[in-house]
Amino acid sequence: MRRWQRIQQPWRRWDESRLRRNLSVYIHVPFCLRRCGYCDFLSFSPQQRPAGLTPQSYAETLHAEIAARAALAQRLYAPAGRRVDSVFFGGGTPTCLAPDSLCGVIRGVLAQFPLADGGVEVTVEANPDTLTPQYLEALHAAGVNRLSIGVQATQPHCLAFLGRTHRWRGIEPVLQAVARGPIRRFSFDLIYAVPRLTDAELRESVERLLTLGAEHLSAYELTVEPDTKLGAWARQFPRQAATVETAVRQQHVVERTLAGYGLYRYEVSNYARPGAECRHNLRYWRGGDYIGLGLGAASRIGREVVNNSRDFAGYQLAVSGAGSGEGPLASAYALAYSSGQDTAPPADAFLKLRTRAGIPASLAGAAGAQWLQRLWVKPQRGMVAITSGGLNFAELLARQTNAD
Numbered sequence: 001m002r003r004w005q006r007i008q009q010p011w012r013r014w015d016e017s018r019l020r021r022n023l024s025v026y027i028h029v030p031f032c033l034r035r036c037g038y039c040d041f042l043s044f045s046p047q048q049r050p051a052g053l054t055p056q057s058y059a060e061t062l063h064a065e066i067a068a069r070a071a072l073a074q075r076l077y078a079p080a081g082r083r084v085d086s087v088f089f090g091g092g093t094p095t096c097l098a099p100d101s102l103c104g105v106i107r108g109v110l111a112q113f114p115l116a117d118g119g120v121e122v123t124v125e126a127n128p129d130t131l132t133p134q135y136l137e138a139l140h141a142a143g144v145n146r147l148s149i150g151v152q153a154t155q156p157h158c159l160a161f162l163g164r165t166h167r168w169r170g171i172e173p174v175l176q177a178v179a180r181g182p183i184r185r186f187s188f189d190l191i192y193a194v195p196r197l198t199d200a201e202l203r204e205s206v207e208r209l210l211t212l213g214a215e216h217l218s219a220y221e222l223t224v225e226p227d228t229k230l231g232a233w234a235r236q237f238p239r240q241a242a243t244v245e246t247a248v249r250q251q252h253v254v255e256r257t258l259a260g261y262g263l264y265r266y267e268v269s270n271y272a273r274p275g276a277e278c279r280h281n282l283r284y285w286r287g288g289d290y291i292g293l294g295l296g297a298a299s300r301i302g303r304e305v306v307n308n309s310r311d312f313a314g315y316q317l318a319v320s321g322a323g324s325g326e327g328p329l330a331s332a333y334a335l336a337y338s339s340g341q342d343t344a345p346p347a348d349a350f351l352k353l354r355t356r357a358g359i360p361a362s363l364a365g366a367a368g369a370q371w372l373q374r375l376w377v378k379p380q381r382g383m384v385a386i387t388s389g390g391l392n393f394a395e396l397l398a399r400q401t402n403a404d
Contacts, residue, residue, distance in 0.1 A: 010274035011266060011357040011385070019288045020343040022116050023077060024086040024280050025069075025109055027062065028294030029094040029102075031055065033127065037163040037229035038191075038222060042296040042310055043092035053312045058295075059101045061316050063108055065293050068322035069329070070112035073291065076333050078114040080342040082289075085116035086280040088123045093150075095130040103142035109293075110143050121279045123148055128171035133181065140182040146278075147178065147186040148218070154205040158194045162222075163229070168208075179212040185276070187216035192250040193242040194222050199253050206257045215276035219254045220269050221247050248392070255388065265388045268354045285355050287346035291329070299329055302336020303345055350398035358385040359401070367400040 030053075032043045044053065077083065087109055094102055106122070123146040124139060131149075139147075153159050154168040178186055188209045192202055209217065224234045224241065234241050242250075255265050263271040267285060270278065283290060284300075292299040296310040306328040309315040321327065336344075346352070352359045358377060361368065364384045371377040376390030376397065390397065 009356075009380075009385075010264065010277075011355065012380075013274075014277070014282065014286070014357060016286055016346075016357075017343070018085070019279075019283050019286050020346065021081070021288075022083055022085040023073070023288060023344075024088065024283050024290035025084055025113060026280070026290055026292045026294075026297055027087070027089045027094075027105065027109065028292065028297040029089060029091040029097060030058075030295050031096040032091065032093045033096060033130070033165050034163065037161075037233070038225065040225040040228050041092065050312055052316075055097055055101060058312075059097070059105060061319050062105050062294060065319045065322060066105070066108045066112055068319065069291050069293060070109075070114075072329060072333075073113050076330070076337075077289075082342060083114045083116035084120060085118070086121040086123070086283065087113075088125075088280040090125045093127045093130060094124050095126040095135065099135050099138040103138050106139070106142040106144060119145075121146055123278070123280060125150065127166065128174050129166040131174050131178065133177050136178065136181040136183060144183055145185055147183050148189065148216075148278075149175070149178065149186060150189045151175075151205075151209060152189055152191045153194065153197070154208050155197070155201050158191075158197050158201070161194060161196075162191065175209075175212055185216075186214055187218060187272075187278070188214050190217065190219045190254070191222050192219060192254060193247040195240050195242055197242075197250070199250060202250055202253050203257050206254055210258070210261045210263075215263075216270070216272040216278060217254075217258060217263060218270050219251070221251065251392070264356075265391065266356050268391045268394050282355075285347060285351045286357065287344055287352075289344045299332070300344075301329060301332035304332035304336060306332055349401045350395075353386060353397045353401065354391070354394045356386050356388075356391070358383050360384070363401060365401065367397070371397065 028042070030043045032045055035043060035045045035048065073084070122144050124144050125148045127150050151171070152162055152164055156167055159167055190205055222242065224231055258271045262273050264274065265271050266277050267281070270281065289302070290300050292308060295308060295312060295315050297308045299306045309318055349359050349363050361379065361382055361384050364371065368377070368384055371384070371390065372379070375387060376393055377384045377386055
């Protein structure tokens with residue numbers, strides 16, 4: 001264990017004016033090797049794909065949508081100096097696509113959207129068993145500078161329970177190649193509160209990943225979604241699920257272990273070295289516009305949220321008419337910025353309360369004094385900053401804020 005490192009309020013250095021001035025692009029890739037038992041995201045294994053949805057047809061439709069949405073961004077955002085400074089490929093598993101296909105989409109986004117000066121954060125989510133040294137080189141050449149890798153656990157019994165397609169012995173060499181590779185920024189995902197996962201095993205997983213040099217880690221409590229295999233298992237074996245007490249204790253294990261490596265908890269489920277926070281996700285939580293591309297992807301324009309169709313045929317039909325300059329994104333922009341403002345509004349309080357930076361003290365209302373007494377918040381230059389302990393009650397804080 002490394003020596004505990006005290007980290008001094010790095011969230012005060014977040015550039016929220018930039019988050020609200022610029023914008024992000026999210027690209028959804030709904031393919032995966034096998035659908036995990038806990039997952040309720042919009043994704044398909046090869047056996048589950050609807051008619052007409054293939055990697056080739058999907059990439060072709062994405063290229064058409066990129067051209068249309070980039071033209072919209074060039075017309076509406078660029079004249080006001082508002083440009084893309086983060087791009088995020090999520091899923092599913094984007095790296096289920098062949099390298100040439102995925103890298104072609106990446107290049108299309110970077111070539112056609114207006115890009116911000118000072119660098120663009122380009123993140124690709126990946127499962128470790130889809131990566132090779134050659135794939136890493138191709139992603140780097142296409143412009144990717146950050147990876148988010150779904151490890152989830154390093155113990156065979158946990159990976160088997162979660163339905164993952166990899167095992168630690170098989171992926172350890174891959175992750176070592178990532179650490180030595182050309183993409184210097186990388187993050188790992190872990191899941192805790194898995195049945196039969198011990199605190200010692202969880203600590204072992206965190207330390208295995210941190211010794212590889214990760215600057216960021218996302219740690220999620222295993223959530224039981226009703227319409228999943230895990231949901232059916234939980235209904236059949238309700239007493240085998242991890243208890244609330246176990247989940248809270250294991251979150252503390254994650255946080256204390258990561259602090260020893262210099263990573264602090266900046267959002268409910270996310271930890272980073274100061275300055276290595278995910279810019280794309282900060283825009284979701286703190287406020288800013290983002291354009292979603294792909295099946296089921298969401299866009300936030302001002303305070304309007306616009307969703308692509310979750311049906312592939314419906315998505316293709318919408319994309320075929322997207323070049324007209326009309327449609328829901330253009331309408332949302334006209335509604336949001338008719339007054340001529342050139343920055344997005346801040347995020348809603350319930351999203352801001354998920355981060356350490358918190359909310360303006362004026363929004364805390366009567367509940368603020370109670371939060372302060374319980375050590376969930378700290379006053380800070382007109383803001384109510386959320387303590388790490390307070391992040392565990394983010395949903396409660398949001399309900400109390402709305403009640404006021």
